[in-house]
Amino acid sequence: MTQIKAPPARMSDGFKGRKDGDGEVLPRIATITDVARVAGVSIKTVSRVMNGEKNVRKETSDKVDNAVNLLKYRPNLLARSLAGSRSFLIGLLHDNPVPSYIYDLQRGAIRRCRESKYHVLSEPQDRLDPNLERSITDLLSTIRLDGVILTPPLCDMNIVLQAIEAMGVPYVRIAPSRNLGQSAAVSIDDSEAAKQMTDYLLGLGHRDIAFIHGHPEHGASHLRYEGFLKAMRAHGLEPRQEWMKPGLFTFDSGKAAAASLLGGGSNRPTAIFACNDEMAFGVMAFAQEKGIKVPDQVSVVGFDDNPGALLIWPHLTTIHQPIDELAYAAADLLVQRAFDNSDPAEFKHQRLELPLRPPIVRGSAKAV
Amino acid sequence: MTQIKAPPARMSDGFKGRKDGDGEVLPRIATITDVARVAGVSIKTVSRVMNGEKNVRKETSDKVDNAVNLLKYRPNLLARSLAGSRSFLIGLLHDNPVPSYIYDLQRGAIRRCRESKYHVLSEPQDRLDPNLERSITDLLSTIRLDGVILTPPLCDMNIVLQAIEAMGVPYVRIAPSRNLGQSAAVSIDDSEAAKQMTDYLLGLGHRDIAFIHGHPEHGASHLRYEGFLKAMRAHGLEPRQEWMKPGLFTFDSGKAAAASLLGGGSNRPTAIFACNDEMAFGVMAFAQEKGIKVPDQVSVVGFDDNPGALLIWPHLTTIHQPIDELAYAAADLLVQRAFDNSDPAEFKHQRLELPLRPPIVRGSAKAV
DNA sequence: CTGAAAGCGCTTACAG
DNA sequence: CTGAAAGCGCTTACAG
Numbered sequence: 108m109t110q111i112k113a114p115p116a117r118m119s120d121g122f123k124g125r126k127d128g129d130g131e132v133l134p135r136i137a138t139i140t141d142v143a144r145v146a147g148v149s150i151k152t153v154s155r156v157m158n159g160e161k162n163v164r165k166e167t168s169d170k171v172d173n174a175v176n177l178l179k180y181r182p183n184l185l186a187r188s189l190a191g192s193r194s195f196l197i198g199l200l201h202d203n204p205v206p207s208y209i210y211d212l213q214r215g216a217i218r219r220c221r222e223s224k225y226h227v228l229s230e231p232q233d234r235l236d237p238n239l240e241r242s243i244t245d246l247l248s249t250i251r252l253d254g255v256i257l258t259p260p261l262c263d264m265n266i267v268l269q270a271i272e273a274m275g276v277p278y279v280r281i282a283p284s285r286n287l288g289q290s291a292a293v294s295i296d297d298s299e300a301a302k303q304m305t306d307y308l309l310g311l312g313h314r315d316i317a318f319i320h321g322h323p324e325h326g327a328s329h330l331r332y333e334g335f336l337k338a339m340r341a342h343g344l345e346p347r348q349e350w351m352k353p354g355l356f357t358f359d360s361g362k363a364a365a366a367s368l369l370g371g372g373s374n375r376p377t378a379i380f381a382c383n384d385e386m387a388f389g390v391m392a393f394a395q396e397k398g399i400k401v402p403d404q405v406s407v408v409g410f411d412d413n414p415g416a417l418l419i420w421p422h423l424t425t426i427h428q429p430i431d432e433l434a435y436a437a438a439d440l441l442v443q444r445a446f447d448n449s450d451p452a453e454f455k456h457q458r459l460e461l462p463l464r465p466p467i468v469r470g471s472a473k474a475v
Numbered sequence: 476m477t478q479i480k481a482p483p484a485r486m487s488d489g490f491k492g493r494k495d496g497d498g499e500v501l502p503r504i505a506t507i508t509d510v511a512r513v514a515g516v517s518i519k520t521v522s523r524v525m526n527g528e529k530n531v532r533k534e535t536s537d538k539v540d541n542a543v544n545l546l547k548y549r550p551n552l553l554a555r556s557l558a559g560s561r562s563f564l565i566g567l568l569h570d571n572p573v574p575s576y577i578y579d580l581q582r583g584a585i586r587r588c589r590e591s592k593y594h595v596l597s598e599p600q601d602r603l604d605p606n607l608e609r610s611i612t613d614l615l616s617t618i619r620l621d622g623v624i625l626t627p628p629l630c631d632m633n634i635v636l637q638a639i640e641a642m643g644v645p646y647v648r649i650a651p652s653r654n655l656g657q658s659a660a661v662s663i664d665d666s667e668a669a670k671q672m673t674d675y676l677l678g679l680g681h682r683d684i685a686f687i688h689g690h691p692e693h694g695a696s697h698l699r700y701e702g703f704l705k706a707m708r709a710h711g712l713e714p715r716q717e718w719m720k721p722g723l724f725t726f727d728s729g730k731a732a733a734a735s736l737l738g739g740g741s742n743r744p745t746a747i748f749a750c751n752d753e754m755a756f757g758v759m760a761f762a763q764e765k766g767i768k769v770p771d772q773v774s775v776v777g778f779d780d781n782p783g784a785l786l787i788w789p790h791l792t793t794i795h796q797p798i799d800e801l802a803y804a805a806a807d808l809l810v811q812r813a814f815d816n817s818d819p820a821e822f823k824h825q826r827l828e829l830p831l832r833p834p835i836v837r838g839s840a841k842a843v
Numbered sequence: 844c845t846g847a848a849a850g851c852g853c854t855t856a857c858a859g
Numbered sequence: 860c861t862g863a864a865a866g867c868g869c870t871t872a873c874a875g
Contacts, residue, residue, distance in 0.1 A: 136616050136642075138851090138852055138853085139852060139853060140852080140853095148861080148862085149861070149862045149863075150852090150853080150854095150862090151854085151855095151861070151862055151863080152860090152861060152862075154853070154854065155860095155861085157853095158854090161860095162860055162861085163860070163861085164860065164861090167860080167861080179612070179616070180616075181613055181616040181617045182617070182852080182853070183557070183616075183617065183619070183851090183852050183853065184617045184618050185553045185556045185557050185562065185618065185619065185851090185852080185853090186557050186851070186852035186853040186854090186867090187852080187853055187854075188553045188853085188867090189551075189553050189554050189557055189851090189852080189853070189854090189866095189867050189868065189869085190852075190853040190854040190855075190866075190867050191853075191854045191855080191867085192854085192855090194553065206574045206575040206577075206578035206579075206782065207574040207575075209574070209578055209581075210574035210577055210578060211574075213577075213597060214599070217597070217598075217599060224617075226596055226598075226618070227596075227597065228594055228595075228596065229581060229585070229595065229597050230585075230594075231582070231585060244547070245549055248504050248547070248548075248549040248551075249549045249550070249551065249552045249592075250552050250553065250594070251551070251553065274504075358785075388786050392786075392788070395788045414574065414783075415782075415783055415786045417726075418756050418760075418783045418786050418787055419786055419787060419788070420760070420763045420787070420788065506867090506868055506869085507868060507869060508868080508869095516845080516846085517845070517846045517847075518846090518868090518869080518870095519845070519846055519847080519870085519871095520844090520845060520846075522869070522870065523844095523845085525869095526870090529844095530844055530845085531844070531845085532844060532845090535844080535845080550868085550869070551867090551868050551869065552869095553867090553868080553869090554851090554867070554868035554869035554870090555868080555869055555870075556851090556869085557850095557851045557852065557853085557867090557868080557869070557870090558850075558851050558868075558869040558870040558871075559851085559869075559870045559871080560870085560871090844875105845874100845875085846873105846874085846875085847873095847874085847875105848871105848872095848873090848874100849870105849871085849872085849873100850869105850870090850871080850872100851868105851869085851870085851871095852867105853866105853867085854865105854866090854867080855864105855865085855866080855867095856864095856865085856866100857862105857863095857864085857865100858861100858862085858863085858864100859860105859861085859862085859863105
């Protein structure tokens, strides 16, 4: 067996004298130099083994592996990043007040990143901040991210795209709706999903269907309306303008839309398609307050499959949006690219559309 | 005015030839060397200005500031971290399936971190993972975090505390319930909060009050029960054992508890205090399904002020837990410590208790 | 008040 | 198949 010498303590040079609360000296974290010394090779060889490069004799790599295990060596990510061209860091830029959306987004991205020892930096942004561009540029010059994931509505803001492209950082957009050729993207077919939901309502016999738009700055709002229109027209129906209500993807805007839709009296729609669940919740809250029965007097459907859909009563019929999987796919593209170091010019043509699931039928809509 | 020379392009040496998608060469990100050259000073002086150190002539620092602005220089965090003793990175370790909890946690931590140009690494952990200790140790040896925020139930696991202490990384626990002397901590008085909620129910005339425990591994479960007991006993009441139900902080466990509490028939409590909102939602779902009216036939209260509390009907009466502020405070302790580089031995004595707000009265509880 | 040198822990580019 | 040297962009410790 190869003789293994423990590394000298080096209390004098280099040692940073870390102490814990009780004044005990903590063991110094092993570095590549320690491993090289113990294994009896050069640091370059240790580096080769750690990075799984070819051209290392089995015998040599075994020696290194032993030293690594003995010293519990883990390469310092920051040093690696500074010296090399990879930071093993992916940034997640978002501006969205729905907790479950952010939660799923991060979960998906982190899940993929962990598979390749990447980490995720979650960076909320304020899209109304006049210094948004500066703030993004600062982030990217301060930390060399290997990639950025961009979500709506940030992903549709020119200023954001410009800032990122100026820094030359690869990025993937989730559910973008503008400048589609400009970057890699992952999405679902929002239009088709909304069409299917509308078809479902139509199949239930509804003809008087109201639609509550989402936030105009979110591309999904327009795509979903487009799908709604398509389904209506395919049935020879033209939606009534006074039933097409503006909304902002918020509970309150949904409630306000419901007030003008249901408050009047005689001339009511039999079904309301809210562009997302939050607004559908607002509609149901208004109905609840006014004693209007859902779904007996009016059917309500949403979009997203927000966890709240199972909290309210009746449970909300909706479309499942696979946010977790979209984020996973976005991270996957970025991590892959970092590994094969593919050409940025080609990378921007990456496009992925996740399969759609049919509407999730729960209790908030019924046949007329 | 001092003459300012633009830095040489240096396309030959050092330049990494980054190109964007259209083959254009991107501007190199300015480094401390560029700034020093433009300002006509040494890099050490630039470093002094960037770090706000004393002993720099106004005239000199002005020259540096001009160069910084001209070149849009931002110090490279990774290089800074490698050279210095600070990484400007705070880790957030959690294992909690409630999206709004994680969302608020991150929001609070990020809010504080941004004030001092820190970044947050969100690192979900699996408390049941047999490699948990290894996973944390690996994280801390790979990235030199300036501090770690620990949340329940991780913050009460010895193996987690040991792993972090062994690495000598300062950490703050949020709402810990065991080994209270072992680390810095921020919390609210869970026991007192639960006592106030119970007092509220008592004030409404309730005497037959059921309690649904939280997850036994979360310290808050026990503290809240303690407060409940205290209030009951202060009124000369002893809770009925068959109404003290186990729970796991989940919707399903709340629903199951409700089934055994309300399913029987004759012998029902008039009020149910669920140890968190999720379980209260489960209780209300069960009641809804069985046609039991809340609050007419049974009052229900929760704990947390989960956003869902405003989604269900009637809205849930609950205690507001300031997760956002707890995380802010935890990050604050860590960031402060990193700046004044205070003694770890003293740091562990830091303790902060956030003020309590009285129960938020909504519609789910009423007088008997 | 300012700077030259060494070093943080790695990778890259080059030799052999 | 392996290694010595240089360098990534900063800070630390030391001089002056």
